[in-house]
Amino acid sequence: MNILHLISSPRQEGSFSIQLGRAIVAQLQSKYPGSTVKTRDLTAAPFPHLEEVHITSFHTPVEARSLEQVEALKHSDEAIDELMEADVVVIGVPMYNFGIHSGLKAWIDHIFRVGRTFKYGEQGIEGLVKDKKVYLAISTGGIYSEGAMKSFDFTEPYMKSALGFIGLTDVTAYRVEGVGLPDVKETALAKAIEKVAV
Numbered sequence: 001m002n003i004l005h006l007i008s009s010p011r012q013e014g015s016f017s018i019q020l021g022r023a024i025v026a027q028l029q030s031k032y033p034g035s036t037v038k039t040r041d042l043t044a045a046p047f048p049h050l051e052e053v054h055i056t057s058f059h060t061p062v063e064a065r066s067l068e069q070v071e072a073l074k075h076s077d078e079a080i081d082e083l084m085e086a087d088v089v090v091i092g093v094p095m096y097n098f099g100i101h102s103g104l105k106a107w108i109d110h111i112f113r114v115g116r117t118f119k120y121g122e123q124g125i126e127g128l129v130k131d132k133k134v135y136l137a138i139s140t141g142g143i144y145s146e147g148a149m150k151s152f153d154f155t156e157p158y159m160k161s162a163l164g165f166i167g168l169t170d171v172t173a174y175r176v177e178g179v180g181l182p183d184v185k186e187t188a189l190a191k192a193i194e195k196v197a198v
Ligand SMILES: Cc1cc2nc3c(=O)[nH]c(=O)nc-3n(C[C@H](O)[C@H](O)[C@H](O)COP(=O)(O)O)c2cc1C
Pocket: 009, 010, 011, 014, 015, 016, 017, 018, 093, 094, 095, 096, 097, 098, 099, 139, 140, 141, 142, 143, 179, 180
């Protein structure tokens, strides 16, 4: 089992999404002994925001690419290869202003490539990243799984829709919730880890 753990919190040891992600990885390792784990920190080595050269390179056939375009695709090619090699992907998703961290968004922008991760088939869009399990480790200051703030959650619905577009449809989300709320924050991580079942 090849496990890819994507981190998108810049907070390192204090991060709840990283700790929850690690708990998921640990369970996977005990279920599948001998698994390899690759960790990619999307904030320590961020993917660049998409510029014109990335977009033109995405749409230029391999044989017609300039050296500049080949160079511009390096991040994207590497990230897609890494994703394709994984059997299971664990993605840390801290909530930032109701959505995902821009480092995770930049990764998504580099892995969505026509011809590589999705194609236009006879039935419309077809995702090409298949047969992988994804776990989301979401952390939020408030509570969004239920209650008045539910409609403000653009982490889980966005991630599930976006990943589904490229074929990653088997997605399970675990959430550390209320880390900014007195009385809730002390037990939030333990409660989230308790629910993890891979
Ligand atoms: C810049 C910033 C924006 C945040 N925006 C929100 C938010 O919109 N809603 C929320 O519930 N929590 C918000 N938080 C709190 C984080 O979601 C929470 O601290 C979470 O644990 C961060 O993930 P991490 O612990 O993995 O770093 C924000 C935190 C930061 C630093």
